[in-house]
Amino acid sequence: MALDDMIDEISVIRSIRERFKNKSKGISLGVGDDAAAVKVSPECLLLATTDSQVEGVHFTKGLISASDLGRRAVAVSVSDIGAMGGVPRFFLSSLGFSRQEDKGLLKGIMDGFERAEGEFKVALIGGNISASDRLFLDITVLGEVEPHIMVKRTGAKPGDIIYVTGTVGDSALGLRILEMGRRNEREDYLISRHVSPQPRLALGREIAQMRLPTSMIDISDGVILDLERITVENGLGADIYVEQIPLSSDYRARVSDFAQDPYDIALSGGEDYELLFTSPQENGEGIKEISMKLGVKITEIGRVTDEPIIRVLNSDGKEIEVKHRGFIHFSA
Amino acid sequence: MALDDMIDEISVIRSIRERFKNKSKGISLGVGDDAAAVKVSPECLLLATTDSQVEGVHFTKGLISASDLGRRAVAVSVSDIGAMGGVPRFFLSSLGFSRQEDKGLLKGIMDGFERAEGEFKVALIGGNISASDRLFLDITVLGEVEPHIMVKRTGAKPGDIIYVTGTVGDSALGLRILEMGRRNEREDYLISRHVSPQPRLALGREIAQMRLPTSMIDISDGVILDLERITVENGLGADIYVEQIPLSSDYRARVSDFAQDPYDIALSGGEDYELLFTSPQENGEGIKEISMKLGVKITEIGRVTDEPIIRVLNSDGKEIEVKHRGFIHFSA
16 A cells, blocks of 8 residues: 555554454455455465556656556556565556547557566456546556465564665656756666666565565655554564665765765655565575575665664664655654 | 547457457456456456546536445446456555545545445455545456356347346436536436446346356446447447337436437436346346346347447337437447
8 A cells, every 4th residue: 555645644544444444254464565465265365456656646747658657557566466475467457548648658558568567477457448637547466475475564573674675766866867857878777767667576476485574565655664664563663774775876876966865865765666574683594595596685774673663873873864754754 | 448438449448458368377358348357266267347437537526425436436346347247355446636635535435435345245455545636536346256157248149139227327317417406306316326326236146147148248338338349349239229228217207308319318328337238038038037036127128130230229110310329439
């Protein structure tokens, strides 16, 4: 469940979840995680997740091609399935489309869907096109996972290490570069991280199969906000060691033009679709092995604490203020 | 797959279907029917369908309460499951919501979801809220059906009788009354048909279990347009006997204020969510029995022909012109 910052997400979702508690048999996991899970057989849970891309909110038309837009809308929901340790299988698309719209846009979006099919091994099975003066794409992805493998947001324990895959902040920085106007090809990596995010499907699946994470989420809205979704779920908190936040070299090279503190955008910027997960210290070796095997960096960025607050610490162990904690209205 | 009239739906869906043919094993039915069907076990197909309600296109805020809007958005997709002979089980909701929006609106929509849960025996399992300057609700409903019971759009044969449940045109007339301003309680039935449509779940299930229909669809966009979706699928046509189109007494009493020809709105107006199905003549008795048992009128309105065109005939057997054939760009 992703929510924009205009409402206090946690309280809204709490109230929705309270109202729509798992009343029906067959629901393993209802409102409030990356995806819902319902039982279809003893060995298989069906995963379902939905996410929207709205013009002017999640994308600006001139800054992303229709094909990238279509692919990206699928990638975003596929990422939620990966964050459960699952395998995406099918998707449905609901498009809102203006009467004035260029027909090439629809073709471009379908091109993107076809790329998504190939890359993520999913199949478009249905959909809907509505008139709407504002372009939107709403994608529902269905996937599957074995019940004993599924990784939820709940399950983190005090003392667990917090890990992040890949690097963070690239997508947010890429977007800012796009908005300013791309100047040269050295910016292409950051831009591609924004327009063509790569959900960590294989990695999410592998660490789930090895039963390594105690909780997991994909980073759609920023490290701190998404981590908070885990800590709040578990009534816990976290210490983040800011200098351990993994930054790409392209990010490091360009960030100073956009922010004084290099970690500012990395902590608050979303849409990296990296995985953030918690795991007991003794799993460190197993995690290292998977990181080597798949060639994906996995970095320890902090620890789960039993104090229900997220603190960001510098190398001296001093708490530092993070500028864009704007999303967070939570205090236990 | 429902499409507004701004694009030639049939050609769009054809091209989309052509591109996204069932490549993946496990897909029983892909793009182009009321719902998609994927195999989850030998005895069970998972049905999935998605539909949007966009402010200013599918509804006007002042004319429908938030609770009715929420319930209606679910009802519309539930109806697609019913039109396959299936049982709805779960739904996901994607909401687009302006920052300026009254918080009561969200609560009202949730009230409507709760009503839908009770009425249609479905459970909200997940969702998403996005910022959007135009309110939209996109609902994905998941359901199930036994493979041998599922009714598709394909399967109609020349000579099959065309049946419609209940009455048609009420919702379209109700909307016009709402737009003009309700004057008295004698209009409430027509208005309720618009704001609180009743998908024919029990009936759809029962006739499918009895294996009576050769093809079926729910009437979301009008008798002729939805019938055409069936005839085109089957490379066939139909004769419609206009005076057999079932009209409610409230519709008959009020229609003259809005149209010269009483059948005009009934043929072209959508959103009744009645079922339209085809069945060989010899099934007539079985259909009558179900109609009696469930207390739902089922009316014979025409016949499937092998000439790929839909003709609307008066009681003399003469073809009459239907004013609002506006949706139809098809000619074989």
